[in-house]
Each structure stands twice: as C-alpha cells, then as structure tokens.
Amino acid sequence: MLSYIARRLLVSIPTLILVSIFVFALQQLLPGDPVLALAGEDRDPETLDRLRELYHLNDPIWMQYLRWIGGVLQGDFGQSIRTGLPVADMIASKLPVTIQLAVMSMIFAALIGIPAGIISAVKKGTITDYVANIVALSGLSLPNFWLGIMLILLVSVRWQLLPASGYVPLTEDPLQSIRTMLMPAFVLGTALAASLMRHTRSSMLGVLRQDYIRTARAKGLGERTVVMHHAFRNALTPVVTLAALLFGELIAGAVLTEQIFTIPGFGKMVVDAVFNRDYAVVQGVVLVTAMGFILMNLVADAAYVMLNPRLKAG
Amino acid sequence: MHSEPILNWFTRWGRAVTRADELISLTDLTIRVPGYERPLVDGVGLSIRRGETLCVVGESGCGKSLTSLALIGLLPPALQRGVSGQLGFDGDRIALDDQRGLSRLRGRNVGMIFQEPMSSLNPAHRIGEQIAEAWRRHNPGDGQAQAVEMLRRVGIPAPERRMRDYPHQLSGGMRQRVMIAMALVNSPDLLIADEPTTALDVTIQAQILELIGSLQAGGEMGVMLITHDLGVVAEVATNVAVMYAGRVVESGPVEAIFGDPQHPYTIGLMSSVPALRGPRTRLASVPGIVPSIETMPPGCRFATRCPFAQPRCADTPPSAEIAPGHSVACHFAPLDERLAGAA
Numbered sequence: 061m062l063s064y065i066a067r068r069l070l071v072s073i074p075t076l077i078l079v080s081i082f083v084f085a086l087q088q089l090l091p092g093d094p095v096l097a098l099a100g101e102d103r104d105p106e107t108l109d110r111l112r113e114l115y116h117l118n119d120p121i122w123m124q125y126l127r128w129i130g131g132v133l134q135g136d137f138g139q140s141i142r143t144g145l146p147v148a149d150m151i152a153s154k155l156p157v158t159i160q161l162a163v164m165s166m167i168f169a170a171l172i173g174i175p176a177g178i179i180s181a182v183k184k185g186t187i188t189d190y191v192a193n194i195v196a197l198s199g200l201s202l203p204n205f206w207l208g209i210m211l212i213l214l215v216s217v218r219w220q221l222l223p224a225s226g227y228v229p230l231t232e233d234p235l236q237s238i239r240t241m242l243m244p245a246f247v248l249g250t251a252l253a254a255s256l257m258r259h260t261r262s263s264m265l266g267v268l269r270q271d272y273i274r275t276a277r278a279k280g281l282g283e284r285t286v287v288m289h290h291a292f293r294n295a296l297t298p299v300v301t302l303a304a305l306l307f308g309e310l311i312a313g314a315v316l317t318e319q320i321f322t323i324p325g326f327g328k329m330v331v332d333a334v335f336n337r338d339y340a341v342v343q344g345v346v347l348v349t350a351m352g353f354i355l356m357n358l359v360a361d362a363a364y365v366m367l368n369p370r371l372k373a374g
Numbered sequence: 375m376h377s378e379p380i381l382n383w384f385t386r387w388g389r390a391v392t393r394a395d396e397l398i399s400l401t402d403l404t405i406r407v408p409g410y411e412r413p414l415v416d417g418v419g420l421s422i423r424r425g426e427t428l429c430v431v432g433e434s435g436c437g438k439s440l441t442s443l444a445l446i447g448l449l450p451p452a453l454q455r456g457v458s459g460q461l462g463f464d465g466d467r468i469a470l471d472d473q474r475g476l477s478r479l480r481g482r483n484v485g486m487i488f489q490e491p492m493s494s495l496n497p498a499h500r501i502g503e504q505i506a507e508a509w510r511r512h513n514p515g516d517g518q519a520q521a522v523e524m525l526r527r528v529g530i531p532a533p534e535r536r537m538r539d540y541p542h543q544l545s546g547g548m549r550q551r552v553m554i555a556m557a558l559v560n561s562p563d564l565l566i567a568d569e570p571t572t573a574l575d576v577t578i579q580a581q582i583l584e585l586i587g588s589l590q591a592g593g594e595m596g597v598m599l600i601t602h603d604l605g606v607v608a609e610v611a612t613n614v615a616v617m618y619a620g621r622v623v624e625s626g627p628v629e630a631i632f633g634d635p636q637h638p639y640t641i642g643l644m645s646s647v648p649a650l651r652g653p654r655t656r657l658a659s660v661p662g663i664v665p666s667i668e669t670m671p672p673g674c675r676f677a678t679r680c681p682f683a684q685p686r687c688a689d690t691p692p693s694a695e696i697a698p699g700h701s702v703a704c705h706f707a708p709l710d711e712r713l714a715g716a717a
Binding site for chain 2: 279280281368
C-alpha cells in the first residue's frame with residue numbers, strides 16, 4: 061500500500077511540471093500588460109521600463125519560468141504586483157478558509173447524497189425513488205447564486221438565524237466560524253449531493269443484482285444488514301472516487317458562492333487577481349489548486365485500493 | 375482432500391432411510407406473471423423426508439430454480455408478487471406469499487448453495503467473517519470457532535489461516551466448499567443445492583457431491599438437489615422429481631424413475647443419456663424445444679413434443695399414483711406394453 065502511494069506520488073511529478081509550464085505560458089499569452097495596469101495614470105516610459113526591470117519582464121520567457129519555478133520550489137511564489145505581498149502568504153491566508161468551506165460542503169453533500177442514493181436504489185421504481193430523483197435533479201439545476209440569495213433572504217434577513225455573510229477564523233471562535241459557513245456550505249453541498257446521490261443509486265442498483273446479495277439473504281440476514289453491510293460496502297468505491305474529485309473542485313474555489321456570502325476564499329482572490337493582471341498570484345493559486353487536484357486523485361486511487369481486497373494484496 | 379473413499383460415498387447416499395417423517399412438503403406452488411394467461415410454474419408439489427435426497431431434474435428453464443427460490447422466498451420481486459401455494463415445514467404450514475414466515479426459515483432451517491461459486495461470495499469480506507456472520511444471525515457468540523470448525527469439515531486445509539482469506543484468493547471448488555460451510559453452519563434441516571457443480575471441473579464436481587453426501591450422512595438433514603445431470607441423480611438421489619415447463623410430470627423413488635419411467639418426457643430424458651457399453655448409436659434426444667410462456671399449450675404442456683399425443687391431451691392430465699410413491703401426470707399412464715415398446 062505504501063509503495064503504491066509512493067509510486068503514484070512519483071508519477072504525479074511530471075504532471076505537476078506540465079501544469080506549471082501551462083500555467084506560466086497561459087499568462088504570457090493573455091492580452092494586457094501588467095506594467096500598464098500597475099502604472100495607472102502615470103505612464104511615462106521611464107517608469108514602465110523601471111517596473112519591467114524590477115519584475116524581470118525583459119528577460120527571455122524560459123528564464124522567467126526558471127526563476128519562477130526555482131522560487132516555487134523554495135516556497136517563494138513571488139510577490140503580488142498589486143499589493144506587494146508575498147503570494148505564498150496570500151495563499152496561506154486563504155487556504156484554511158477554502159478548505160473549511162470545502163470540508164463542510166462535502167459533509168453536507170455526503171450526509172444528503174449518499175443516504176438518498178441508497179434509499180432510492182432500494183426503493184427503485186416507487187414514489188420514494190421518483191421524489192428523490194426529482195429533488196436531486198432540482199439540486200443539480202438550481203443555480204448556486206439563486207439558492208444562496210434565497211437562503212440569505214429567508215434564514216438571515218427574515219428569521220435572523222444565521223449571519224448573512226462574513227468570515228470568522230476557526231481558531232478564533234469555532235462555533236461562530238461554523239455558523240457563518242453553514243449556509244454557503246449548504247449551497248455548495250446540495251449541488252454536489254445531487255451527483256453523489258445519482259452515483260450512489262446506480263452503483264447500488266448494480267451491486268444489489270449480484271449473486272452474493274442473494275447469498276446474504278439466503279443466510280437469513282435482515283434487509284438492513286444486506287443493504288448496508290453487503291451491498292453498500294461494495295457500492296462505495298465509485299462514490300468515494302467521485303467525492304474525492306468533487307473535493308478537488310471545491311478546493312479550486314467556488315467563486316459565485318464566495319462572492320454572495322463575501323467569504324475571503326480562493327475563488328474571490330483568483331477573480332481579483334485576474335482582473336488586476338496579477339500574474340504571480342494567478343500562477344500561484346492555479347499551481348496550488350492543481351496540486352490539490354492531484355492530491356485528491358491520489359486519495360481517490362488509495363481509497364479504491366483500500367476498498368478492494370483484490371488490489372490491496374497485490 | 376478426500377475425507378472418505380469414493381466407494382463409501384455411494385453407499386452412504388443410497389442408505390436406507392430409517393426415519394421416515396416428512397420434513398417439508400410443498401403443495402400447489404404456482405407462479406403467475408402479470409399479462410400471461412398460463413402460469414410460469416403451475417401447481418408444483420414436492421416432499422422431502424429427513425435424511426433423504428430429492429433430485430429435481432429437467433431442462434433449463436423448466437422452473438427448477440424458481441421452485442427452489444420460491445421455497446425460501448428469494449424470488450425476484452416481480453415474480454414474488456405472483457406466488458401462491460403452501461409450504462409445510464416440520465409440521466408448520468406457511469403460505470408461500472408470506473415473506474416474513476419464509477424469511478424465518480432462511481439460514482437457520484434451510485441452507486442454500488448456488489450454481490456460481492465465483493460470484494456467490496461477497497468479494498469485500500473475509501470468508502471466515504461471512505461464515506461467522508451466518509452463525510451470529512441465529513445464535514449467540516461471535517461464531518469464529520464455528521466458522522473454523524465448518525471450514526475444517528468441508529475439507530479446507532489450515533482453516534484458521536484460511537479464515538482471513540478473501541474469496542478471490544480461493545479456487546472455484548474451494549469457494550463452493552466455503553458456500554457449503556456457510557449454508558450448513560447452523561445445522562439446517564434442509565439444504566437446497568441449485569446445480570452446485572455445474573460451474574466446476576468434473577473432478578471437483580465429484581468432490582463437492584461427496585462432501586454434501588458426507589455432511590448429510592448420519593444426520594437428519596434433507597437435501598434438495600437441483601441438477602440436469604442424470605448421472606449425478608443415479609448416484610445420489612433417494613427420490614426424483616422430473617419437471618417440464620413449470621410442472622412436475624413424474625416423481626417417485628429413484629429406482630422407479632430409472633427402472634420404470636412412465637411419462638413420455640421422462641422416457642425421452644432417460645434415452646438421451648449416452649451409454650458407455652453396447653453398440654454405438656445416434657444419441658437420442660427429445661425433439662423440439664420447451665415452450666415459452668407465450669407459446670405454452672393448454673392441457674398437457676409436453677403435448678407439442680410428445681410422440682403419443684392425442685386430442686385428449688388438450689385437457690390437463692391429473693397426477694396419478696401408479697405405484698406407491700410413484701406419480702405420473704399423463705393421460706396414458708401407466709403406459710401399456712405397446713406404447714412403451716414404441717418409445
């Protein structure tokens with residue numbers, strides 16, 4: 061198992077290098093000049109040249125890349141052109157926010173999606189199944205911004221139960237922190253719950269047809285044990301894989317949801333950075349996101365192996 | 375691996391039955407499918423006494439497996455809704471549409487093994503756990519000791535170590551042994567074996583049949599063995615029920631079925647077995663195919679393939695007992711010499 065993970069980690073290195081090259085190249089291809097954006101109204105050629113020199117923008121591209129990647133390897137993602145702050149610090153301050161939001165969303169998604177999927181598979185073809193499917197479809201189709209605004213209107217404005225926006229760090233006041241994140245996590249979670257539910261349902265339907273389910277029934281086991289212990293255990297693999305990949309997407313940020321609830325997370329930072337042509341920030345964020353994705357893929361693969369005795373031995 | 379020599383096994387299977395009390399009796403099992411006039415399984419009756427082996431034989435699709443699944447309430451839901459009939463079990467009477475009543479028998483009074491050992495074990499759980507779970511469901515204790523003991527009894531070497539194996543680590547024959555251990559861990563009154571050897575190599579087939587026989591010997595367990603292998607029937611059966619297109623057409627002691635078959639279908643089935651001795655002739659077969667649920671004729675369901683069919687075969691023939699324990703569902707039973715000769 062450990063050697064498997066080590067092997068997978070090695071394989072992901074070329075992927076990361078490729079991603080870093082793409083990220084860097086993309087920035088070069090984008091229209092717009094960061095120096096112009098930085099200089100603002102005061103555009104005398106001398107200032108522009110000085111700024112270009114300062115940020116090494118006159119060097120050949122490959123040198124710029126090597127300088128950047130060399131810094132990244134030492135934990136230095138460069139400085140934000142906009143704020144002058146180190147990008148690494150900016151990311152470090154946003155990452156906990158985004159991870160907290162992602163974890164809470166995933167908990168919502170799993171708590172709603174997986175039981176709903178199991179129930180609708182067991183009750184296939186009944187009213188319960190149809191209702192669960194319609195609810196899931198609605199969850200997929202409802203835009204997050206609409207659901208978010210509706211929740212703010214009802215829960216915060218009318219009933220005044222939860223704060224409408226803002227962010228409190230988990231370390232400062234855990235309870236208040238969770239309270240402020242409850243609604244955005246729910247909004248993100250419902251959309252994911254729908255895909256988790258559909259996957260759980262189809263996976264369970266496949267497993268419930270297997271011969272060993274009949275064997276479990278022939279042993280006289282109760283329906284609950286048959287469904288949970290024998291069927292769900294085997295149906296779990298694709299669901300866990302999907303959940304890990306969805307979690308990777310959550311790390312990339314939920315721009316709209318973060319905007320609506322004014323959460324200072326990744327998504328908001330990326331949007332601001334793109335508008336400001338803040339290359340160093342965009343590059344740093346995209347690279348960290350890609351690493352998050354690769355990590356989640358690894359988690360999905362590891363889970364796949366752990367859940368399959370056949371692979372665990374080999 | 376052989377716990378007993380093969381020769382002993384034959385005598386044990388065929389041993390005289392001393393206790394003759396009836397263990398199960400199935401009466402009038404009928405399975406209807408919505409939208410079709412004629413039932414899929416029609417008025418099937420079977421009975422098994424303690425220590426006996428009943429072999430249910432017939433072509434694929436004749437309703438053998440459906441009958442066995444109906445017995446323990448494990449039919450697919452769509453068919454389960456169309457079930458009627460009665461099950462007498464050790465003196466109790468249970469309606470075959472009474473899911474709760476039948477589920478109480480499963481695992482404790484009735485054990486079942488299936489045709490596909492490769493897919494009948496849960497791939498995600500250790501085999502020891504799968505056996506112990508069957509014990510725990512019906513008894514106090516964790517069942518670990520009982521699982522080891524059962525693995526030992528079904529002839530799996532180093533059972534303590536094998537307990538921790540997953541199904542994919544075992545061969546087909548070994549898996550079927552594990553299935554048997556699982557089915558018998560609660561010492562059921564009845565073992566239903568639905569073509570337990572069809573998916574196995576010939577040499578393994580004999581071992582598995584021998585194993586079932588040895589586990590039955592000395593006990594009071596009844597066995598219902600579903601098979602289409604007449605060689606197996608001749609070796610292990612006490613009684614035989616021949617099924618055709620959802621009905622039992624002939625049933626009786628194995629000697630009577632092999633020595634004095636009465637129903638034209640049974641006669642055809644017997645003559646389709648190749649003989650090792652004697653002149654080589656073209657292998658006899660029953661011409662035609664089993665009618666499907668759409669093409670099922672009224673009256674005798676074998677009439678479309680029967681060489682002796684007459685107009686009156688359009689009426690359903692009653693099952694008549696022509697000798698003690700030997701029943702035939704044919705208008706012309708017992709066959710007269712002339713007809714028997716022609717067959």
